[in-house]
Amino acid sequence: MATRDASWLGFSLALPLPTLLVLAYLLPLAGVLAWSMSTPGGIGFGNYRQIATDPLVVSILLRTLRICVAVTLISVAIAYFLAYHLRFGSPWKKRVVLIGVLIPFWLSSLIRAFAWLMILRANGLANTFLQSTGMIAEPLALARNELGVMIGMTHFLVPYAVLPIFSSLQHIDNRLIQASRSLGAGFWRGFKDILAPLSSSGVLAATIIVFIFSLGFFVTPAVLGGGRVVMVAEYIYLQMFQLSNWGLGAALSGILMVVVVALMLALIKIVGIRRLMDTAS
Amino acid sequence: MEDVSKRFGALTALSSVNLDVRQGEFLTLLGPSGSGKSTTLMCLAGFEAPSEGRVLHRGEDFTSLSPEKRGFGVVFQGYALFPHMSVAENVAYPLVVRKIARAERERKVRAMLSTVGLGHYEDRRIQSLSGGQQQRVALARALVFGPNLLLLDEPFSALDRRLRGEMQSELTRIHQELGTAFVFVTHDQDEALSLSDRIAVFNKGRVEQIAEPSKIYEEPATTFVAEFVGETNLLDVTRVKAVGDPNLYHAHYGDTEIICRGPQDAVPAPDSKLSVRPEDVELHATLPVNGTQLNAISVRLLRSTYFGASVEALLGDQADRQFRVRLSTKRARNTGLEDGRSYWLSWPKGTGYLVPK
Ligand SMILES: Nc1ncnc2c1ncn2[C@@H]1O[C@H](COP(=O)(O)OP(=O)(O)OP(=O)(O)O)[C@@H](O)[C@H]1O
Ligand SMILES: [Mg+2]
Numbered sequence: 063m064a065t066r067d068a069s070w071l072g073f074s075l076a077l078p079l080p081t082l083l084v085l086a087y088l089l090p091l092a093g094v095l096a097w098s099m100s101t102p103g104g105i106g107f108g109n110y111r112q113i114a115t116d117p118l119v120v121s122i123l124l125r126t127l128r129i130c131v132a133v134t135l136i137s138v139a140i141a142y143f144l145a146y147h148l149r150f151g152s153p154w155k156k157r158v159v160l161i162g163v164l165i166p167f168w169l170s171s172l173i174r175a176f177a178w179l180m181i182l183r184a185n186g187l188a189n190t191f192l193q194s195t196g197m198i199a200e201p202l203a204l205a206r207n208e209l210g211v212m213i214g215m216t217h218f219l220v221p222y223a224v225l226p227i228f229s230s231l232q233h234i235d236n237r238l239i240q241a242s243r244s245l246g247a248g249f250w251r252g253f254k255d256i257l258a259p260l261s262s263s264g265v266l267a268a269t270i271i272v273f274i275f276s277l278g279f280f281v282t283p284a285v286l287g288g289g290r291v292v293m294v295a296e297y298i299y300l301q302m303f304q305l306s307n308w309g310l311g312a313a314l315s316g317i318l319m320v321v322v323v324a325l326m327l328a329l330i331k332i333v334g335i336r337r338l339m340d341t342a343s
Numbered sequence: 344m345e346d347v348s349k350r351f352g353a354l355t356a357l358s359s360v361n362l363d364v365r366q367g368e369f370l371t372l373l374g375p376s377g378s379g380k381s382t383t384l385m386c387l388a389g390f391e392a393p394s395e396g397r398v399l400h401r402g403e404d405f406t407s408l409s410p411e412k413r414g415f416g417v418v419f420q421g422y423a424l425f426p427h428m429s430v431a432e433n434v435a436y437p438l439v440v441r442k443i444a445r446a447e448r449e450r451k452v453r454a455m456l457s458t459v460g461l462g463h464y465e466d467r468r469i470q471s472l473s474g475g476q477q478q479r480v481a482l483a484r485a486l487v488f489g490p491n492l493l494l495l496d497e498p499f500s501a502l503d504r505r506l507r508g509e510m511q512s513e514l515t516r517i518h519q520e521l522g523t524a525f526v527f528v529t530h531d532q533d534e535a536l537s538l539s540d541r542i543a544v545f546n547k548g549r550v551e552q553i554a555e556p557s558k559i560y561e562e563p564a565t566t567f568v569a570e571f572v573g574e575t576n577l578l579d580v581t582r583v584k585a586v587g588d589p590n591l592y593h594a595h596y597g598d599t600e601i602i603c604r605g606p607q608d609a610v611p612a613p614d615s616k617l618s619v620r621p622e623d624v625e626l627h628a629t630l631p632v633n634g635t636q637l638n639a640i641s642v643r644l645l646r647s648t649y650f651g652a653s654v655e656a657l658l659g660d661q662a663d664r665q666f667r668v669r670l671s672t673k674r675a676r677n678t679g680l681e682d683g684r685s686y687w688l689s690w691p692k693g694t695g696y697l698v699p700k
Contacts, residue, residue: 237423240390243410244417245437245484255436259427 091319098313109313119297119314126294129208129283130276133215137272138265140216141223145264148224149231150239163221171218175285178214179205182286206288214282219275223268226333230264231257263333270329274322294318347396349382349548356382357548359396364492364524365541369515372528373535374545375571380528381420383545384494387526388417400492416485416493416523420500422477424469430456430480431465437488455487458517475506479513486521496528511538532572536560544568562606566698569618576624576666578617583697585610592697597662601638605697619695621669626656626678627687637689642666647680656680658688 101108113119148159166174181187182204189201204210234257242252280295287293292300294314301311349357357379364370372380385391386398389410398405405413424433431452438448456462459479469477478498485493498514499507515538518525529535535542536556543553544567552564563569566577580594580601592605594617605611631637642658645665654675658666666688670678678686 235421235423237419237421238425240388240410241417241419241423241425241484242436243390244388244413244415246411246414246440246488247436248409248411251440256425 094312095316097308097311098316100309109309110317112310113313113317119310122292122294122297125208125291126277129212129215129291129293130273133212133219133276134269134273136212137216137219137223138227138268141220141268142227142261142265144220145224145227145231148228149234150236163224166217166221171281172285174218175214175282178210178217179285182210182213205286206290208287208291210286210288211283211291211293214286215276215279218279218282219272222275223272226267226271227261227264230261230267234260267329267333270325270332274325277318277322347383347386347393347398349379349386349391350394355548357386357393360548360550362543362550362553364526367522367524368540369518369525369527369538371535371539371542372526372545373530373532373542373572375530378545379548380530380545381496382548384417384496384526384528387492388415388494389413414488414490416488416490418478418481418485418493418495418498420496420498422481422498424477424480424484426469428469429465430461430467430469430472433469433480434483434487436484441488451487452483455483458486458520459483460513474502475510478502478510482514482517486517486523491523493523493525495525497530498527499529499531499534507534514538536572542572544571546571562604562696563618563698564606566616566618569616569696569698574621574667574669575618576621577698578619578664578695579614580617580697581614583611583613583615591693594697596638596640597660599638599640601695602692603638603695603697604693606699609699611697611699616698617695618698619666619690621655621667623690623694624666624668625689626658626668626670626675626680627689628678630687631689636692638692638695639687639689641685642688643685644680644682646682647675654680658686 098109099105099107113123144159144163147155148163151159169177179186183189183206184201184203186205188204189198192198193201204213238256238260239252242256243249247255278295279293280299283291283293284296295318298311298314298318301307301314347357347360347362348355360379360383362370362383372383374380382391386393389405389408389412393406396406400413410417425436428436434452434455435448438451443451452465456465459482461476461479461483464472464476464480469480472480481498499510502510511534514525514527527538536559539556541553542556542559544551544559546565546567552559552568554562554564559568559572563572563575569575569577578596580596580603583592583594583605585591586593586602589607590604592603592611594601594603594615596617601617603617605615625631625637631639640660642660645657645659647654647656649672652672654670654672656668656670656675658668660666668688
């Protein structure tokens with residue numbers, strides 16, 4: 063009897079956490095999913111049907127996918143380069159990279175988006191500079207289009223990709239690289255045969271993390287896209303708060319969440335929950 | 344290596360090191376921690392660029408050649424095996440990089456694995472091997488492409504004593520079988536003495552002496568070498584002068600007259616250090632009778648330490664100078680060791696070596 067009592071005590075002590083999760087997450091979530099079934103014409107899958115068929119919604123989803131895939135690939139490539147120098151560079155290089163990676167964490171995404179707008183817009187820093195050096199005659203279209211959004215998002219996401227890649231590089235003994243070179247492999251050969259396979263889990267983790275983040279981008283596309291590059295998060299916002307089309311917004315949220323959860327599960331499966339925690343800390 | 348110096352910022356890791364590795368020899372770099380052995384090896388391998396001096400290989404200047412182009416085998420401390428490859432893939436790697444055809448590659452890998460005693464381990468994962476087996480894989484991988492120089496940085500430091508002994512004799516066998524020149528780094532003097540054709544003793548980034556093991560032990564060029572390799576008693580002797588024999592010298596230790604050996608080429612300074620090895624010294628309860636053959640001084644026993652097969656006695660003379668003597672346990676029992684008692688200490692005339700510097 064004593065053990066039964068003890069296990070009941072343990073159970074009841076652990077109760078607040080699941081209760082909180084149910085109240086704060088699962089219930090509202092169920093509410094959102096319920097909304098997604100309600101259409102102006104009654105209960106049903108109308109919203110989901112609209113998502114699959116409405117050319118506007120489809121084009122926004124495709125644009126989101128296109129931008130997110132491109133941004134993810136570019137961010138991870140840049141992050142690998144930075145993480146490599148953070149791991150193997152001279153102390154001086156390490157310091158520069160570390161500062162460059164950490165400072166953006168302290169700036170809000172809104173400030174960063176506007177800063178990029180100052181640089182990229184038609185009469186911004188970049189165009190003024192290029193025109194004054196005579197390299198271009200007409201200003202380049204760097205902002206208020208997908209390019210501007212991608213630049214802003216990449217800048218935001220690179221630091222998040224650096225950390226998991228750096229962590230996986232950190233686990234690689236420098237002597238493995240030296241060994242490959244002593245055995246006759248040049249830099250790129252050693253990179254391909256030794257460094258790349260041994261850091262692949264970090265790269266994959268970074269890819270998934272950055273992709274998940276990028277799906278939810280809201281401020282950066284709104285500012286740097288100038289209303290012309292609407293991505294799914296902004297579209298959901300428009301549906302729910304500007305057009306009061308709650309059903310469609312909720313259905314899009316639901317789909318987005320399923321995608322994110324699936325990617326999270328893949329991430330945990332690839333990297334292992336323990337490594338993920340290590341990487342995060 | 345010619346006049347190689349290496350500085351890391353303000354720290355001088357190597358100063359004017361000259362080293363000449365001969366065809367097929369087993370050269371050991373011996374020295375205390377931080378003396379520059381690994382740095383020397385890394386300069387040879389090409390992972391560190393000398394701040395000054397040159398690295399030459401068969402007359403060719405290798406100083407700024409990248410490691411992958413030198414074609415030297417390297418066995419790293421901790422083995423540095425590729426964890427995502429099997430044993431055979433590890434060993435085959437240098438051949439794959441060199442684009443050796445598959446059939447020949449497999450033949451060479453198999454032959455090399457059997458040379459290092461890992462005949463049936465081709466498909467094993469690296470993680471499933473013991474330390475000694477990993478060591479063998481590392482050796483096989485560094486040798487399979489037929490380098491004419493193999494560099495080894497403390498390859499046995501992670502192994503326990505028994506395995507260490509086993510791997511040492513394996514290494515000697517492989518060295519003889521292949522005829523490749525080995526440059527081997529260690530801070531273990533026994534390992535250096537028993538394995539090497541020649542030893543280079545390092546101290547504070549300098550080479551103190553390069554010679555055969557017996558010469559290093561019996562004719563140390565500096566007091567550092569005398570004290571670092573084996574144990575010794577360094578006696579301050581005065582009035583050193585040559586006697587007719589080119590090898591023999593006459594000197595005084597306090598008032599006691601001593602006959603000892605010394606360098607052949609250069610006469611040591613009148614005030615020098617005499618190195619007397621503990622195993623050459625005998626302890627007597629009374630003044631030894633055949634005194635004309637011996638250098639003898641009177642001492643008191645301070646303490647003795649038991650080592651199983653032998654006993655080490657610490658003795659002091661009137662001037663408070665200390666001596667270390669190693670006696671067989673049997674001998675010690677016959678003499679009867681008693682702290683505080685007076686003894687005579689002797690070593691044969693013509694043993695003990697005058698250290699030039
Ligand atoms: N990359 C480096 N940067 C700065 N200092 C270094 C570097 N490598 C070696 N040193 C310094 O150079 C000196 C010689 O080092 P080295 O590694 O050659 O010694 P070692 O004889 O191999 O010693 P050990 O037996 O401890 O391996 C040491 O004082 C070491 O701290
Ligand atoms: Mg070392």
